[in-house]
Amino acid sequence: xxxxxxxxxxxxxxxxxxxxxxxxxxxxxxxxxxxxxxxxxxxxxxxxxxxxxxxxxxxxxxxxxxxxxxxxxxxxxxxxxxxxxxxxxxxxxxxxxxxxxxxxxxxxxxxxxxxxxxxxxxxxxxxxxxxxxxxxxxxxxxxxxxxxxxxxxxxxxxxxxxxxxxxxxxxxxxxxxxxxxxxxxxxxxxxxxxxxxxxxxxxxxxxxxxxxxxxxxxxxxxxxxxxxxxxxxxxxxxxxxxxxxxxxxxxxxxxxxxxxxxxxxxxxxxxxxxxxxxxxxxxxxxxxxxxxxxxxxxxxxxxxxxxxxxxxxxxxxxxxxxxxxxxxxxxxxxxxxxxxxxxxxxxxxxxxxxxxxxxxxxxxxxxxxxxxxxxxxxxxxxxxxxxxxxxxxxxxxxxxxxxxxxxxxxxxxxxxxxxxxxxxxxxxxxxxxxxxxxxxxxxxxxxxx
Numbered sequence: 001x002x003x004x005x006x007x008x009x010x011x012x013x014x015x016x017x018x019x020x021x022x023x024x025x026x027x028x029x030x031x032x033x034x035x036x037x038x039x040x041x042x043x044x045x046x047x048x049x050x051x052x053x054x055x056x057x058x059x060x061x062x063x064x065x066x067x068x069x070x071x072x073x074x075x076x077x078x079x080x081x082x083x084x085x086x087x088x089x090x091x092x093x094x095x096x097x098x099x100x101x102x103x104x105x106x107x108x109x110x111x112x113x114x115x116x117x118x119x120x121x122x123x124x125x126x127x128x129x130x131x132x133x134x135x136x137x138x139x140x141x142x143x144x145x146x147x148x149x150x151x152x153x154x155x156x157x158x159x160x161x162x163x164x165x166x167x168x169x170x171x172x173x174x175x176x177x178x179x180x181x182x183x184x185x186x187x188x189x190x191x192x193x194x195x196x197x198x199x200x201x202x203x204x205x206x207x208x209x210x211x212x213x214x215x216x217x218x219x220x221x222x223x224x225x226x227x228x229x230x231x232x233x234x235x236x237x238x239x240x241x242x243x244x245x246x247x248x249x250x251x252x253x254x255x256x257x258x259x260x261x262x263x264x265x266x267x268x269x270x271x272x273x274x275x276x277x278x279x280x281x282x283x284x285x286x287x288x289x290x291x292x293x294x295x296x297x298x299x300x301x302x303x304x305x306x307x308x309x310x311x312x313x314x315x316x317x318x319x320x321x322x323x324x325x326x327x328x329x330x331x332x333x334x335x336x337x338x339x340x341x342x343x344x345x346x347x348x349x350x351x352x353x354x355x356x357x358x359x360x361x362x363x364x365x366x367x368x369x370x371x372x373x374x375x376x377x378x379x380x381x382x383x384x385x386x387x388x389x390x391x392x393x394x395x396x397x398x399x400x401x402x403x404x405x406x407x408x409x410x411x412x413x414x415x416x417x418x419x420x421x422x423x424x425x426x427x428x429x430x431x432x433x434x435x436x437x438x439x440x441x442x443x444x445x446x447x448x449x
Contacts, residue, residue, distance in 0.1 A: 041126060084300055101423075192227070349368075
């Protein structure tokens with residue numbers, strides 16, 4: 001996903017995140033910040049350029065103000081900041097609001113994250129609308145591109161659901177916005193219906209192998225497993241994980257730290273690529289100024305104390321300078337591992353336990369524990385569903401810390417009220433950004449804001 005040239009874009013309206021018109025792409029398939037579908041996506045070359053732009057939307061800015069507000073920073077870190085795995089140690093007010101779960105409707109990070117995700121949605125809408133129309137015998141990757149577009153759109157809408165609940169469904173390319181086209185918020189159930197439908201389309205079109213950073217059929221099954229987990233559809237979650245666990249293409253990396261030191265390992269199912277051009281800011285925001293960062297956040301003492309002393313995954317509260325998860329401060333090329341095999345074991349263990357398949361869940365959780373170097377769980381848990389439920393939750397926290405899960409896990413399992421100080425249920429969702437409410441009178445604010 002190397003980005004050699006970015007074309008200037010013109011915002012067509014501030015309503016619904018300023019979805020963009022843009023100039024046409026060149027014959028060189030480089031990523032574009034947006035595409036005019038009826039002009040650019042008419043050849044295989046144009047389709048490939050638009051696809052690269054769709055992946056680039058996971059990393060780069062939709063506007064100068066959208067400072068890596070998606071998978072290179074905010075969306076990745078805020079779940080741990082809100083849940084208490086990270087503590088705020090910097091100067092940005094919007095990060096402070098996240099840490100205390102006192103988000104205001106004008107919170108800059110919430111606004112730019114909404115904007116960036118809907119911008120990303122629009123890139124996939126263009127592909128889904130235009131790529132099937134290309135009739136060219138040389139277009140041998142047409143089916144794959146269609147599958148990737150559906151996968152990315154499903155991923156974006158699932159991410160919107162987690163932070164905002166009911167959100168507008170926009171599936172047509174947005175080239176112009178008028179008051180008559182202002183969308184309303186769709187019910188969460190209807191958004192899930194779209195996500196599941198898009199995943200079916202993705203699975204039908206995606207290959208088993210693809211270039212680093214691009215989706216495969218296993219990426220779609222991983223997203224499907226996560227969606228069913230959130231919906232409490234336990235057997236469906238198990239079935240999806242079983243499409244990945246045991247496949248020759250995937251294995252747990254024996255050394256936990258090698259996951260992040262080596263990149264694109266056999267454990268990664270979908271790993272979002274960053275490089276010196278498309279930088280992520282994970283390490284920069286963690287490391288102290290003496291080590292080249294800004295130390296906006298730091299792992300909390302509560303997170304550190306949750307680990308056993310001999311746990312290979314331990315994340316310490318001192319100046320963040322270890323090669324755990326993110327450390328490439330100057331180059332910004334730490335990848336974001338969106339899905340990995342360990343998460344599939346954790347999902348399967350949780351689903352099995354909820355179906356009272358406790359012994360099977362116990363076996364899966366021990367696979368995770370043993371890779372971490374802490375040995376099997378207490379043997380009594382293989383018949384103790386409630387106790388194993390707590391152990392699975394703990395292992396998710398320890399295994400997936402700083403990977404964008406903890407707050408969502410607290411909310412979906414009902415633990416937020418007993419874990420987080422000064423909790424009220426309105427904090428489970430972010431406010432709809434005030435700029436969107438002002439631009440689109442059809443949007444209704446979330447309760448409590």
